[in-house]
Amino acid sequence: MQQKLDRLKESPSQTAGPYVHIGCTPNFTGIHGIYDEDLGTRIINDKTKGERITIRGRVFDGTGTPLRDALIEIWHADANGIYPSPEDKRGEADPNFRGWGRSPGDMETGEFVFETIKPGVAPFKDGRPMAPHVTFWVVARGINIGLQTRMYFSDEKAANEADPILQRIEHKVRIPTLIAEKTGDGEYRFDIRLQGDGETIFFDI
Amino acid sequence: MADKDAHNGAFYQRDREWHPPAYAPIYKTSVKRSPNAALISLDNTISEITGPVFGHNMIGEYDNDLIQNYAKAGELPIGQRIIVHGRVLDEDRRPVPGALLEFWQANAGGRYRHKKETYLAPLDPNFGGCGRTITAEDGSYRLRTIKPGPYPWPNGVNDWRPAHIHFSVFGHGFAQRLITQMYFEGDPLIWICPIVKTIPSKEAIESLIAPIDMENTIPMDARAYKFDIVLRGRRSTMFENRMEGN
Numbered sequence: 001m002q003q004k005l006d007r008l009k010e011s012p013s014q015t016a017g018p019y020v021h022i023g024c025t026p027n028f029t030g031i032h033g034i035y036d037e038d039l040g041t042r043i044i045n046d047k048t049k050g051e052r053i054t055i056r057g058r059v060f061d062g063t064g065t066p067l068r069d070a071l072i073e074i075w076h077a078d079a080n081g082i083y084p085s086p087e088d089k090r091g092e093a094d095p096n097f098r099g100w101g102r103s104p105g106d107m108e109t110g111e112f113v114f115e116t117i118k119p120g121v122a123p124f125k126d127g128r129p130m131a132p133h134v135t136f137w138v139v140a141r142g143i144n145i146g147l148q149t150r151m152y153f154s155d156e157k158a159a160n161e162a163d164p165i166l167q168r169i170e171h172k173v174r175i176p177t178l179i180a181e182k183t184g185d186g187e188y189r190f191d192i193r194l195q196g197d198g199e200t201i202f203f204d205i
Numbered sequence: 206m207a208d209k210d211a212h213n214g215a216f217y218q219r220d221r222e223w224h225p226p227a228y229a230p231i232y233k234t235s236v237k238r239s240p241n242a243a244l245i246s247l248d249n250t251i252s253e254i255t256g257p258v259f260g261h262n263m264i265g266e267y268d269n270d271l272i273q274n275y276a277k278a279g280e281l282p283i284g285q286r287i288i289v290h291g292r293v294l295d296e297d298r299r300p301v302p303g304a305l306l307e308f309w310q311a312n313a314g315g316r317y318r319h320k321k322e323t324y325l326a327p328l329d330p331n332f333g334g335c336g337r338t339i340t341a342e343d344g345s346y347r348l349r350t351i352k353p354g355p356y357p358w359p360n361g362v363n364d365w366r367p368a369h370i371h372f373s374v375f376g377h378g379f380a381q382r383l384i385t386q387m388y389f390e391g392d393p394l395i396w397i398c399p400i401v402k403t404i405p406s407k408e409a410i411e412s413l414i415a416p417i418d419m420e421n422t423i424p425m426d427a428r429a430y431k432f433d434i435v436l437r438g439r440r441s442t443m444f445e446n447r448m449e450g451n
């Protein structure tokens with residue numbers, strides 16, 4: 001017999017369950033005194049460079065009902081397209097930019113809100129520019145493995161058309177599910193549909 | 206650190222047959238919360254290879270001690286005192302240092318501290334039910350808690366969750382993001398739980414069951430369980446496709 005690859009298997013995912021907020025945003029659930037502040041609350045501060053934007057949205061199930069027990073996380077580049085991560089070897093990101101945000105959504109409406117800056121352009125693997133985008137990760141009760149998607153901006157039409165990821169999506173009719181609608185000055189709405197009509201594109205990345 | 210730098214490429218493709226499928230009717234809530242369309246495969250870009258960094262300095266002294274982090278002065282939560290420890294590794298058995306682990310659980314009676322929780326088991330005034338830690342250079346971590354109780358939940362009319370601790374894990378790249386649950390060796394409820402059963406294979410389920418670890422038990426104080434967590438490994442970039450001469 002040949003040698004063995006001797007690799008481990010990734011730990012299997014399990015649903016975040018109905019009480020994910022106890023672990024990830026305890027202050028939001030009313031558990032105070034353990035952490036000063038819930039992680040992921042602030043992505044930017046007064047000194048962060050870039051155009052201020054607000055992203056709002058809700059997550060809908062296959063019946064059109066908004067989820068009120070989801071946890072939504074986002075990750076995106078700074079105004080120059082650099083990620084605040086040692087894995088990004090292209091340069092130093094804005095020291096006043098966190099890049100990562102987490103929202104439990106509103107307890108009644110399920111609406112999530114992120115106050116951040118519009119990301120710059122980061123390169124695809126072959127060097128072509130990717131349109132400004134925000135990576136989303138959604139977990140909740142009933143979601144067995146976290147769902148990954150991307151949000152693009154409706155006011156970046158030319159960049160979106162040249163985006164190497166959007167270009168390779170076969171069913172063009174689904175691309176609008178990845179594009180946040182500009183609803184006002186610096187205001188964007190990005191609703192996520194888990195299933196059925198207008199189902200958001202999710203990625204296996 | 207040549208070795209470290211060599212393995213900074215895309216993460217290995219996730220084995221979707223090893224993980225639970227999105228649609229698993231035995232777990233009823235998944236029926237309307239699972240995408241119908243196939244996921245679109247995307248080799249990692251810089252947006253997925255990167256991820257936020259969490260520094261050890263953000264962790265408070267009692268963040269990994271659920272026995273003390275919510276208890277009133279001079280009081281303790283009720284229940285079996287346990288230590289959970291292990292390592293976070295990648296699929297190539299390399300340790301993952303600096304990984305943020307967040308964990309949450311029910312109290313000894315199986316009750317969560319949450320407004321929407323309706324189980325009649327009482328809250329424990331000295332138990333909050335959440336904690337966090339960051340892995341050391343060798344990928345190791347340790348926490349102290351009370352063994353959670355099993356609890357009933359609305360799915361079938363008589364479904365019970367085995368005792369478990371929820372874990373949220375941040376590795377080095379956003380593509381490694383993972384939430385899972387740890388179960389306890391010997392619990393008969395594991396094998397009849399619909400959420401556990403969403404995992405397709407016995408082998409995969411067993412990889413979430415922590416064995417008792419008597420060598421790390423503190424005599425007359427707390428038993429220990431060992432729970433290793435495996436995150437996606439990553440490709441070497443040493444001979445990645447790039448324009449020749451660049």
Ligand SMILES: [Fe+3]
Nearest residue numbers: 017366369371
């Ligand atoms: Fe639970």
